[in-house]
Amino acid sequence: MxxxxxxxxxxxxxxxxxxxxxxxxxxxxxFMGGAILVQYLTHDQIDIAPRRIAxxxxxxxxxxxxxxxxxIHNQTEIFDGEGEQRKQTGAPFILExxxxxxxxxxxADVVLTRRVSDGDLFAFAIIDDGIFxxxxxxxxxxxxxxxxxxxxxxxxxxxxxEEIKSVRIAELQLSNxxxxxxxxxxxxxxxxxxxxxxxxxxxxAKEENRILTFxxxxxxxxxxxxxxxxxxxxxxxxxxEEKIQKISEFLISSVTPxxxxxxxxxxxxCVGLTLSTLYLGAAFGLAVYFDVSDSVPVSLYAWFVFYLxxxxxxxxxxxxxxxxxxxxxxxxxxxxxPVMLLVIxxxxxxxxILDSPSSTFSRAxxxxxxxxxxxxxxxxxxxPGPAVWEIxxxxxxxxxFAIGCVWAAGKVFRIGILSQGQSPSIAKLATWVLAK
Numbered sequence: 001m002x003x004x005x006x007x008x009x010x011x012x013x014x015x016x017x018x019x020x021x022x023x024x025x026x027x028x029x030x031f032m033g034g035a036i037l038v039q040y041l042t043h044d045q046i047d048i049a050p051r052r053i054a055x056x057x058x059x060x061x062x063x064x065x066x067x068x069x070x071x072i073h074n075q076t077e078i079f080d081g082e083g084e085q086r087k088q089t090g091a092p093f094i095l096e097x098x099x100x101x102x103x104x105x106x107x108a109d110v111v112l113t114r115r116v117s118d119g120d121l122f123a124f125a126i127i128d129d130g131i132f133x134x135x136x137x138x139x140x141x142x143x144x145x146x147x148x149x150x151x152x153x154x155x156x157x158x159x160x161x162e163e164i165k166s167v168r169i170a171e172l173q174l175s176n177x178x179x180x181x182x183x184x185x186x187x188x189x190x191x192x193x194x195x196x197x198x199x200x201x202x203x204x205a206k207e208e209n210r211i212l213t214f215x216x217x218x219x220x221x222x223x224x225x226x227x228x229x230x231x232x233x234x235x236x237x238x239x240x241e242e243k244i245q246k247i248s249e250f251l252i253s254s255v256t257p258x259x260x261x262x263x264x265x266x267x268x269x270c271v272g273l274t275l276s277t278l279y280l281g282a283a284f285g286l287a288v289y290f291d292v293s294d295s296v297p298v299s300l301y302a303w304f305v306f307y308l309x310x311x312x313x314x315x316x317x318x319x320x321x322x323x324x325x326x327x328x329x330x331x332x333x334x335x336x337x338p339v340m341l342l343v344i345x346x347x348x349x350x351x352x353i354l355d356s357p358s359s360t361f362s363r364a365x366x367x368x369x370x371x372x373x374x375x376x377x378x379x380x381x382x383x384p385g386p387a388v389w390e391i392x393x394x395x396x397x398x399x400x401f402a403i404g405c406v407w408a409a410g411k412v413f414r415i416g417i418l419s420q421g422q423s424p425s426i427a428k429l430a431t432w433v434l435a436k
Contacts, residue, residue, distance in 0.1 A: 007259065021271075051092070053156070054095075054097075055096065055127065098112065123153075126141040220304055231316060235320045239264065252417065273309065325415075327419075338426070342371070
């Protein structure tokens with residue numbers, strides 16, 4: 001056992017004193033801060049070139065009103081500030097009334113499509129006849145070759161629907177007060193549950209912070225994923241590099257293959273825990289600074305460390321076994337693909353789990369051992385959290401799975417670390433695991 005700790009200490013010290021490790025610690029907050037700074041500096045870098053749109057108003061009643069709304073938009077809505085501080089922040093809209101009868105027998109959408117392609121128009125829209133009728137299926141057909149620009153489409157939809165609303169209000173002879181009363185929406189405020197103590201005292205429920213409710217589990221998931229991707233592939237490269245350079249053959253003369261793998265795995269896990277401690281400490285400091293530390297229970301930090309530890313052991317052992325089994329980077333890359341799928345599964349399932357953490361799907365996928373650490377942490381971070389039996393069962397399953405991975409990786413490592421000149425496959429690795 002002493003040899004395992006010697007290998008682990010050596011691997012740990014080499015990693016944490018390397019320039020790459022130190023630069024990575026410094027560069028991560030720089031990159032994050034730089035991304036925020038770039039967003040701040042470029043938030044007003046908007047293309048304010050005029051957007052010209054042709055309207056085919058089949059109702060014959062909307063164009064003039066939309067033209068008036070466009071003039072108001074161009075004079076007031078695309079500017080911020082007043083006086084000398086007034087600055088244009090949006091593109092003006094130029095409307096053209098296109099009447100098909102004045103342009104021959106060719107279809108209007110064909111002619112207008114050609115003009116959009118030639119750059120004469122930015123977009124065109126066809127407003128169906130009968131759009132004012134409540135029972136009509138009429139719509140606004142918006143055409144553009146730049147679908148990512150939604151400002152003009154949203155403005156047109158809102159403007160047309162406001163005019164339709166005005167017409168219907170007039171037809172129903174409703175007063176402005178009646179319309180305002182019908183349109184008023186009651187605000188919805190979300191709270192947790194009321195708590196009572198053993199003396200019968202009642203503690204009022206706290207209003208939920210929707211941003212923190214989703215930001216905490218998502219940030220924890222991303223940090224765990226980042227730690228796994230920082231540590232596990234590095235183990236593969238380290239083992240494979242030592243094998244290619246024949247260093248592992250000298251190491252095996254002093255320690256057993258399993259001791260070597262266990263020492264490397266322990267050292268890598270300690271590196272991952274060191275990184276996570278730094279990031280969690282920084283996160284806790286920010287939470288205290290912004291006075292939201294009460295929103296993150298201390299137990300959540302403990303669960304994060306526990307699940308991160310299990311994840312690093314699981315995927316670290318798998319990646320180290322792949323590195324020991326391969327003789328070339330090309331072979332290792334082909335074997336990494338199915339393992340990477342296991343790492344990515346939680347990222348693919350985060351949406352449904354955030355939306356419904358207590359659903360049958362969420363329970364089932366969070367009890368799938370390779371995905372349990374990340375997904376069970378997410379469910380724990382979302383109030384009220386999963387049932388106790390789910391946490392216990394998931395923890396037991398993922399710990400047993402991690403132990404099984406270490407055992408299987410040890411078998412592969414023992415045979416593969418000294419094998420040369422062969423391209424391993426999943427089937428061959430399975431035979432190594434089952435070999436006595």
